[in-house]
Amino acid sequence: MPEGHTLHRLALDLTDAFAGTKPQVSSPQGRFADSAALLNGRECRGADAHGKHLFVDFDDQLLHIHLGLIGKLRLAPPAPPLGQVRVRLATPQVAADLTGPQLCVVRTPAEVRAELARLGPDPLQPDADPERAWNRIHRSGKPIAALLMDQTVLSGVGNVYRAEVLFRQRIRPHVEGRKLARQSWLAIWDDLVTLMPQGVVDNRIDTVRGEHSPEAMGRPPRVDDHGGEVYVYRRAQLPCHVCGSRIRTEVLEGRNLFWCGRCQRRN
Incomplete structure (x- = not known):
């Protein structure tokens, strides 16, 4: 989607x-x-x-x-x-x-x-209020990885941005919304406000920082019909670009979740 x-x-x-x-x-x-x-x-x-x-x-x-x-x-x-x-x-x-x-x-x-x-705030709208989403998140017992995909909580985030922003902020995807630190939520929001407008310009999702690009790491570029360089999305069992451990995957609420168990330990 x-x-x-x-x-x-x-x-x-x-x-x-x-x-x-x-x-x-x-x-x-x-x-x-x-x-x-x-x-x-x-x-x-x-x-x-x-x-x-x-x-x-x-x-x-x-x-x-x-x-x-x-x-x-x-x-x-x-x-x-x-x-x-x-x-x-x-x-x-x-x-x-x-x-x-x-x-x-x-x-x-x-x-x-x-x-x-009925919809949550959209990080691509200039007047979007992250507090509207936080009010739902910090009262919920659902994992943050599920809440980010709930369009009544946050609008526009799908499976790719969900996986990538959690990795970039080193946040455990299974941490319950009510246990997520407020500073972690603000970091997620700020990252989405940076990443998603660039996605509009490029018409694709790129999330890797410069030091982890194919050129910087001497690795082949990603080949995927979704395009873009990513950290964890659809990289199950491949080595993490940051720590080298294997990327994990599971089905969460009907969608494939991807994360690094070593890098993502923050709440």
């Missing part, structure tokens, strides 16, 4: 492509035809994201998208649609095709505000 940086990057790309235009909105697949008709020909004001939710603004109507596990949103020059395209935004210059989303609905601004109220 795409993490928050991907949705913010898509919001920027959609704004560049459609803000100030009146795109044709259609549903080549047919399943979204009635809703597409509500948006067709309206002026697009741009797009924004909160966590893993994407909103395309058509004044008093907003197209709300959640890609889920298999959803894709592709921008390209107009051409006949490929596959089961749920919705297409198109001008003579560019088309955005959405396939396989978990959610694709038209909402009013009031409905969007209600949706956002």
